[in-house]
Amino acid sequence: MSRSRPYSLRRSAAISAGAASLLVATALQITPNAQAADPGKGTVKPISPSASWNGQNYPTAATVDPAACPPKQEDPNDALCDHYTLNVPVDPSYWSGRDGGVKVTVTWGAADDDFDLYIYKGDDMVASSAQGGTTKETAVISKASGTYEVRVLPFLVTDSGYQGTATFESRAADGEPPLGGPAEYHGTRFADTKCPAKQLPCLPDKEPRNTRIDSPFPSLVLKQGPVGRDAAEPTIGVDAKGRAFYPAATFDGPGGLADTRLRRSTNDGRTWTDITPPETQDLPVTLDPYVYVEENSGRVFNLDLYVGSAFLQFSDDGGKTFETNPVASGDFVNDHQTLSAGPLTKQAKDLGLKTSDPKFPEALYYCFNRVADSSCGRSLDGGRTFVKSGTDPYPGVEPMEGGDFCGGLHGHVIADRQGIVYLPKGHCDRPYISVSRDAGTTWNRGRVSDRIDMPDNQSSIAADRLGNLFYVWYDSKHRLPWLAISRDHGKTWENPIMIAPPGVHEVQWPSVAAGNTGRIAISFPGTTERNQGDLTRPWDYYVVASVNALTRNPTFVSNISNPATDPVHRGDCPGRCGNMLDFLDVLVSPAPGHSIWATVVDTCTARKDCNSNPDAVGFSDDGGDGAAVDMRGLYVKQIGGPNLSW
Numbered sequence: 001m002s003r004s005r006p007y008s009l010r011r012s013a014a015i016s017a018g019a020a021s022l023l024v025a026t027a028l029q030i031t032p033n034a035q036a037a038d039p040g041k042g043t044v045k046p047i048s049p050s051a052s053w054n055g056q057n058y059p060t061a062a063t064v065d066p067a068a069c070p071p072k073q074e075d076p077n078d079a080l081c082d083h084y085t086l087n088v089p090v091d092p093s094y095w096s097g098r099d100g101g102v103k104v105t106v107t108w109g110a111a112d113d114d115f116d117l118y119i120y121k122g123d124d125m126v127a128s129s130a131q132g133g134t135t136k137e138t139a140v141i142s143k144a145s146g147t148y149e150v151r152v153l154p155f156l157v158t159d160s161g162y163q164g165t166a167t168f169e170s171r172a173a174d175g176e177p178p179l180g181g182p183a184e185y186h187g188t189r190f191a192d193t194k195c196p197a198k199q200l201p202c203l204p205d206k207e208p209r210n211t212r213i214d215s216p217f218p219s220l221v222l223k224q225g226p227v228g229r230d231a232a233e234p235t236i237g238v239d240a241k242g243r244a245f246y247p248a249a250t251f252d253g254p255g256g257l258a259d260t261r262l263r264r265s266t267n268d269g270r271t272w273t274d275i276t277p278p279e280t281q282d283l284p285v286t287l288d289p290y291v292y293v294e295e296n297s298g299r300v301f302n303l304d305l306y307v308g309s310a311f312l313q314f315s316d317d318g319g320k321t322f323e324t325n326p327v328a329s330g331d332f333v334n335d336h337q338t339l340s341a342g343p344l345t346k347q348a349k350d351l352g353l354k355t356s357d358p359k360f361p362e363a364l365y366y367c368f369n370r371v372a373d374s375s376c377g378r379s380l381d382g383g384r385t386f387v388k389s390g391t392d393p394y395p396g397v398e399p400m401e402g403g404d405f406c407g408g409l410h411g412h413v414i415a416d417r418q419g420i421v422y423l424p425k426g427h428c429d430r431p432y433i434s435v436s437r438d439a440g441t442t443w444n445r446g447r448v449s450d451r452i453d454m455p456d457n458q459s460s461i462a463a464d465r466l467g468n469l470f471y472v473w474y475d476s477k478h479r480l481p482w483l484a485i486s487r488d489h490g491k492t493w494e495n496p497i498m499i500a501p502p503g504v505h506e507v508q509w510p511s512v513a514a515g516n517t518g519r520i521a522i523s524f525p526g527t528t529e530r531n532q533g534d535l536t537r538p539w540d541y542y543v544v545a546s547v548n549a550l551t552r553n554p555t556f557v558s559n560i561s562n563p564a565t566d567p568v569h570r571g572d573c574p575g576r577c578g579n580m581l582d583f584l585d586v587l588v589s590p591a592p593g594h595s596i597w598a599t600v601v602d603t604c605t606a607r608k609d610c611n612s613n614p615d616a617v618g619f620s621d622d623g624g625d626g627a628a629v630d631m632r633g634l635y636v637k638q639i640g641g642p643n644l645s646w
Contacts, residue, residue: 036078037152041085042166044102046094049168055106055115056082057161061154064268066118066221066640069151084150086119086166088141095143100170101179102144103565106152106162107136113160114270116153116223121146125182125219129563130155130639132225132270140179140564144168155223156270177528178503179564180540184215184557187483187497190451201430201453203477207505208498215555220545221640224561224600227263227272231633233581234599235412237293237300242591243318244269245300246599247289248633260289262302264319269635277302277313277322292339295590297360301383303328305337310366314383316359325384329366329377335409336369336582342415348439357382363439365389365415367423369408372396374425376413378440389440393423394432400445401428407456412511412583416463420489424448424459424471431459431473431482435490448484448493453477457575458583462514465646468550470520472499472510479532481510481524485550501542501558503528508573513596515588515644518550521596523586523636525573535617535626538567541600543586547642561600561636566611570604570628571618578619579603579631594645596638603628 042051056078063069069081088102104127106117116130117137126148127139141148152162188208227234230250237245246263253259263272288305300315302322312328315321329337341362344353348363355361360382367376373396378389398406411424421436427445431454434445448471459473469486471493482496499522500507510524522544529537540560548554562568569578576582579601586598603625604610604618610627618628 037082037084037164040083041087043087043089044166044168045089046168046170050165051086052163052165053084055152055162055164057159058154058157059159061157063153064155064639066116066153069118069153071120071149081154082152084152084164086148086150088144088146088148088168090145092143092145094145097173098170099173101140101142103138103140103167103169104150104164105136105138106164108160108162109135110160111135113157114155115157115162116155118151118153118221120149120151125221127181127564128221128559130221130223131563132223138563138565140181142179142181177530177537180501180503180526180528180542180560181564182219182557182559183212183501184217184555185210185213185502186553186555187499189495189497191495200450202451203453203475207478208480210498210500210502212502213555215557217547217555217557218641220543220557220559220638220642222543222559222561223269223637223639224541224634225269227633227635229261229263229633230631231599231601232258232579232631233583234289234601234633235291235585236587236597236599236635237291238587238589238591238597239293239298239300239318240295240590241298241318242266242268242589244597244635245291245293245302245319246272246633246635247291247302249289250631258287260304262291262319265635269637275319277324288335288337290337290339294341294360294362297362299360299382301339303337303339305335310337312383323384328383328386329368335371338367338412340365340413340415340421342417342421343419344439345419345437347437348419348441351438351441353380353439355380363415363419365413365421365440367393367410367413369410371408374408374410374423376423376440391442393434393436393443394425394427394445398428401430404428409456409458411459411461414461414463416467416489417465418467420467422461422463422469422490424461426454426456426459426473429453429456429476431471431484433461433471433490449482449496452482452496455575458509460511462512462520464514464517464519466517468517470512470514470549472512472522474507474510479506480504481507481522483512483522483549497554499544499556500526501544501556504542505530506532506573507542508577509583511584511586513587515594515646519547519642519644520549521545521586521588521644523584523598525569525577525580525584525600527573535571535620536615537571538604538614539569539573540564541568541636543596543598543636543638545596545642545644547644557642561598562602567604568600568602568634569618570610570616571626572621573619574621578625578628588644588646590646594643596644598636600634600636602632602634603630605630605632
């Protein structure tokens with residue numbers, strides 16, 4: 001567990017003068033009544049299993065940063081947040097042969113108000129829940145023992161209090177999966193010596209496991225909320241002013257076809273508005289939505305696939321006005337389009353290539369799946385025209401894999417700060433990377449790992465500010481996430497590290513983003529249920545961060561964005577995870593604070609009691625949604641923890 005409480009993304013050590021000013025400024029926004037939590041403390045135990053209290057009423061409050069909510073002794077009048085002391089007088093040995101813990105819930109009257117819930121034992125955050133657009137938060141202290149401090153933040157409140165309850169729950173151990181929550185741990189590195197050269201790939205027979213550690217790094221704190229619309233396979237973009245852009249596509253168009261609405265938030269996700277350009281109304285259907293924001297220029301790209309080509313719109317004023325390219329592909333497109341931009345390398349300039357848009361002096365790359373192979377286009381005028389960039393990054397039939405057919409489905413393209421372009425792919429059951437140093441004119445491809453395989457599915461790559469590469473995927477046997485690192489622009493790769501948080505037994509679509517040197521964020525749906533055939537198993541959305549990923553034994557901090565008792569999915573989560581469809585997204589914001597943003601789709605809501613009934617049967621890979629019928633678009637934002645600054 002972390003030995004320091006969550007702190008502002010704007011600092012990297014103890015409270016600085018600037019952070020102290022933040023606390024003062026936050027306090028000035030709050031006008032609390034004199035009455036704090038009543039009573040201020042309570043006890044729960046097996047023979048007296050419940051306690052309740054009335055939380056403080058805040059006429060006006062906006063404590064948006066958990067770092068601004070100190071312990072009770074530093075905020076004795078509960079001016080910044082409310083405090084409740086919870087005592088659980090059971091010995092740790094009580095939980096031998098038992099499952100359970102203490103469930104803490106806070107409720108309030110209106111969804112326009114927003115309280116967040118954090119629970120500490122000493123300096124360690126042990127549970128949290130920070131949702132938007134709801135009237136309650138629930139967190140569970142697994143196998144609780146001792147004294148805890150419950151902190152309730154008035155994230156954005158106008159004349160509201162709350163009611164709190166704590167309930168002791170205990171049952172005979174029955175193999176129920178542990179609940180997700182904050183964790184700190186090291187990964188498990190896979191060594192060459194464990195894999196005979198004649199047996200490639202060779203996954204370990206025994207499922208590798210990671211265990212919790214005490215670390216000096218702050219706990220990761222996440223805020224999750226709705227974008228106001230259903231959304232399939234959403235990406236996200238954020239500009240240097242902190243404006244977030246989210247393509248929400250769902251099947252509500254004419255005849256049940258998919259339609260994309262572009263959503264924007266200018267207040268850290270608290271509210272979202274529809275900024276879909278009027279020209280998009282003429283687009284009859286989207287086969288795939290995609291949003292990309294280039295971090296230097298701030299140009300926003302909104303891309304929708306349709307039969308035969310793609311409809312691209314871009315904006316240089318944060319989405320107020322858009323320019324349109326209705327035929328953006330430059331080649332026949334099938335599926336899975338992706339965008340990224342970067343400067344032209346010397347090799348590209350030596351070929352006579354140059355950009356022509358003074359507002360966008362970078363090459364824009366557009367890669368896509370043609371089923372038979374993977375292909376890329378290139379724009380040198382900011383997205384107005386595209387041409388096929390050169391050779392294809394991946395053939396459909398791969399000579400390096402004995403002539404097997406590998407298909408064309410790939411991950412998201414990136415360009416690093418030097419302009420080198422990378423396209424990741426699950427290629428004939430291996431993690432591959434294809435690299436271009438001349439703006440896509442030629443490509444060189446190779447395996448990231450000979451040892452650990454992967455399904456022909458979505459893999460992900462990111463480059464930090466110095467060009468170190470971080471590649472993530474999951475294996476086909478244990479379905480666990482792996483991280484490989486290259487320090488020479490993809491020429492060689494270190495032995496991969498299994499990076500699942502403690503207790504996680506299966507993941508889907510790990511995605512990675514990078515900030516400053518060695519600082520990365522990874523996200524994925526994951527489950528703590530061992531039985532891959534259990535269609536009731538719940539899935540949480542995990543975010544993992546590391547600030548020392550380039551060390552020999554990196555430390556990872558993780559948390560889930562959803563309440564531990566409210567999963568984002570239930571059942572199978574195979575190549576297409578029910579109504580999540582094909583992928584999710586994560587990034588490190590270029591805005592001050594450099595917080596992590598991510599997307600997730602909540603398939604498991606109150607519909608059919610999916611989120612409240614642990615026995616509800618969810619999605620089956622054989623074709624049925626079961627109880628996991630929803631497609632609720634959610635954003636995730638880091639509001640405390642490690643600083644991944646650029």
